Amino acid sequence: MCITIAANIADTALLGFEACFPDSVVGFLPFENIFEVRYFDFFIKTAKTHLESFAPATAQKNINLDILSNICVPLPPAAETRRIVAKVDELIALCDALKAHLAQANTLHEQLADALVKQSCD
Numbered sequence: 001m002c003i004t005i006a007a008n009i010a011d012t013a014l015l016g017f018e019a020c021f022p023d024s025v026v027g028f029l030p031f032e033n034i035f036e037v038r039y040f041d042f043f044i045k046t047a048k049t050h051l052e053s054f055a056p057a058t059a060q061k062n063i064n065l066d067i068l069s070n071i072c073v074p075l076p077p078a079a080e081t082r083r084i085v086a087k088v089d090e091l092i093a094l095c096d097a098l099k100a101h102l103a104q105a106n107t108l109h110e111q112l113a114d115a116l117v118k119q120s121c122d
Helices: 037-046 048-052 065-069 078-121
Strands: 002-004 025-027
Touching: 037 048, 037 078
Parallel strands: none
Antiparallel strands: 002 025
């Protein structure tokens, strides 16, 4: 997993391969037998605003490793982290389905409005 510490603070990405990073990105290797990396990824995403508050108001916001290493991550038992990840995945899938449904409804709305305008002009 990699985490940005400059510009877009706390953006994350899960990698399936070894990588090297510039000084604006931090690599994180979890103890996978203790908890899932996706649990940590979800936590960092929820803590993004909090992490950004540590960045000084300069031309480009950034935090350092000391700030990042002092973040306390609540760590429930491994089985609970798996349940949390599964529930978050379920909720994200539901949100994605709702977004798709809203996009389809919006498209249909636009088509109906266009048809009404065209019909009223005829």
